[in-house]
Amino acid sequence: MQPCGTALSCMPAAFLLLHLGLISSMAQQNEFQTGLTGGEVTLNCTGIPPDSQLFQDATVVSWKYSDTLLWRMEKNTRYWKKPSFITGRANIKMQYKQLCVWNLKLSDAGIYTCEYGTHKVHTSLHIFKLTISLDGHFLQNEVPELILIQNSSSPLPDLSIVLFDSDNNRIIPEIKSKSRQKYIVKLKKLEIMDSGTWVCQVHSDSPLINRNISFAVNVLGFQNPDLERKYATVDSTVVLSWHLNSQNIKWKEGFTGQLNWKQQESAKSHKLLDFNVTAQGQLHETKKSNNFLFEIPERKPEGTIEVKLPKVHFNQSGQYQCQLEYQGRYSQSKIELVVMKVSANPAGPLSRGANMTLTCQVSGQLPPNAYLRWERVNGTEMDMKNSKQREVKLEVNISAAGLWSCHLIEDSDKKISFHYHVGKHLKHKNIQLFFVPSLLAATDKKDGTSKTILAGKQDMSVPTVSGDEGTQNGQRLFSRERGWITGGKKLNLSLFGETVQLHFSIFSSYSC
Ligand SMILES: *[C@@H]1O[C@H](CO)[C@@H](O)[C@H](O)[C@H]1NC(C)=O
Numbered sequence: 094m095q096p097c098g099t100a101l102s103c104m105p106a107a108f109l110l111l112h113l114g115l116i117s118s119m120a121q122q123n124e125f126q127t128g129l130t131g132g133e134v135t136l137n138c139t140g141i142p143p144d145s146q147l148f149q150d151a152t153v154v155s156w157k158y159s160d161t162l163l164w165r166m167e168k169n170t171r172y173w174k175k176p177s178f179i180t181g182r183a184n185i186k187m188q189y190k191q192l193c194v195w196n197l198k199l200s201d202a203g204i205y206t207c208e209y210g211t212h213k214v215h216t217s218l219h220i221f222k223l224t225i226s227l228d229g230h231f232l233q234n235e236v237p238e239l240i241l242i243q244n245s246s247s248p249l250p251d252l253s254i255v256l257f258d259s260d261n262n263r264i265i266p267e268i269k270s271k272s273r274q275k276y277i278v279k280l281k282k283l284e285i286m287d288s289g290t291w292v293c294q295v296h297s298d299s300p301l302i303n304r305n306i307s308f309a310v311n312v313l314g315f316q317n318p319d320l321e322r323k324y325a326t327v328d329s330t331v332v333l334s335w336h337l338n339s340q341n342i343k344w345k346e347g348f349t350g351q352l353n354w355k356q357q358e359s360a361k362s363h364k365l366l367d368f369n370v371t372a373q374g375q376l377h378e379t380k381k382s383n384n385f386l387f388e389i390p391e392r393k394p395e396g397t398i399e400v401k402l403p404k405v406h407f408n409q410s411g412q413y414q415c416q417l418e419y420q421g422r423y424s425q426s427k428i429e430l431v432v433m434k435v436s437a438n439p440a441g442p443l444s445r446g447a448n449m450t451l452t453c454q455v456s457g458q459l460p461p462n463a464y465l466r467w468e469r470v471n472g473t474e475m476d477m478k479n480s481k482q483r484e485v486k487l488e489v490n491i492s493a494a495g496l497w498s499c500h501l502i503e504d505s506d507k508k509i510s511f512h513y514h515v516g517k518h519l520k521h522k523n524i525q526l527f528f529v530p531s532l533l534a535a536t537d538k539k540d541g542t543s544k545t546i547l548a549g550k551q552d553m554s555v556p557t558v559s560g561d562e563g564t565q566n567g568q569r570l571f572s573r574e575r576g577w578i579t580g581g582k583k584l585n586l587s588l589f590g591e592t593v594q595l596h597f598s599i600f601s602s603y604s605c
Pocket residue numbers: 126135137
């Protein structure tokens with residue numbers, strides 16, 4: 094395909110070179126034009142009458158490069174010189190005898206002269222070549238280099254270079270090295286938002302050059318920040334996700350990656366999964382760890398690496414690092430998982446006048462502006478205790494029952510809260526029940542069927558009437574709690590999430 098308008102048959106042929114000897118009376122004109130390697134230019138034979146008129150005048154028209162004849166027309170017979178550097182990359186637009194050259198090379202720079210009758214039009218063709226490092230394919234945080242080369246048959250001008258990013262923000266680049274011919278400039282540390290078409294604006298005063306050269310920048314990476322903190326309470330379900338941007342930028346190359354976990358900065362890293370993304374954008378994941386309890390969710394947004402920790406343990410906190418690899422280069426994004434747990438000593442309801450120690454603890458380090466707070470709110474009254482900044486453990490000695498909450502506060506935002514219900518003894522004489530396990534029968538509230546519950550522990554006791562049990566974020570601490578009732582043989586309690594009604598057949602009791 095010839096991009097420059099109508100293709101003409103270019104017949105290489107021998108022809109006669111005529112010296113007209115009219116130099117003294119010639120009209121001269123000088124033009125200037127720039128071209129880009131790989132691109133095309135159309136050089137004007139300025140002032141030439143249209144083809145129809147030339148035909149009547151039988152004027153001779155020729156195009157030369159320096160002193161080399163490229164093309165000649167005489168009495169409406171057209172010739173191309175024998176194969177030259179331009180063969181196959183040029184044609185003449187017949188109406189105004191414009192020379193069109195495509196797939197430009199640096200060496201095409203020079204003076205092109207169009208002669209018709211006594212007129213000479215000289216066009217100085219100035220060629221630029223712009224290359225971007227790594228073929229324009231980068232990972233986050235990489236700094237591309239741009240190489241600009243110029244060539245001309247006249248002295249090379251001193252260029253000034255300004256860049257415009259994909260958002261059209263002006264960037265003054267750092268010039269790394271510079272000669273008249275070759276400029277190496279550094280862009281900036283790339284982020285995924287920098288993907289798109291950039292513009293290199295080249296300027297010189299003499300000759301006057303104002304040329305915009307566009308180039309493509311692709312930045313592959315994670316839509317997550319480099320480091321994210323995620324907070325969870327122990328036993329809750331945690332999903333950690335990393336979103337790749339490969340689909341948004343239509344990255345047409347394959348790459349691989351992995352997800353690693355380590356509990357602390359200095360600890361050994363464990364590989365949780367390997368993944369790869371094909372050039373067509375398909376993601377494959379392979380689980381790599383059997384000891385670490387996690388799942389790969391089946392349904393998730395496209396281009397997302399995800400792990401699910403169904404009942405997170407305190408010891409599963411730490412750094413989860415997702416890393417991608419492309420052509421031996423790496424980019425990563427970390428999620429720091431912080432897990433919060435709460436415990437009471439002694440466990441169980443609070444006796445009148447007694448104290449209890451509540452401990453709230455988070456795994457791992459906290460950012461400098463974070464601290465823990467224990468609080469109990471009852472109407473307008475509030476009990477509160479704050480930790481020092483960055484302290485990962487906060488104890489509070491309490492003598493009031495109610496709902497105690499431990500908050501992790503960062504920049505005055507409550508990042509996570511753990512609610513702990515402290516029950517209290519009833520005011521009057523209480524009876525504590527100790528069950529003989531095999532004789533404990535329960536009626537299931539839902540279907541009314543009776544079943545026998547074999548309590549696992551000899552000292553297991555019954556939580557009291559509604560509201561006075563110790564709870565952790567809504568889950569009863571059944572096996573560890575002791576309970577009190579004021580008498581009677583029936584009571585309802587929540588057992589493993591279901592309400593059951595208990596009928597006590599045999600029990601021993603004591604008064605306190
Ligand atoms: C070449 O000539 C055409 C037609 O006269 C004009 O529109 C165009 O701007 C000229 N190009 C240059 C580079 O001077």
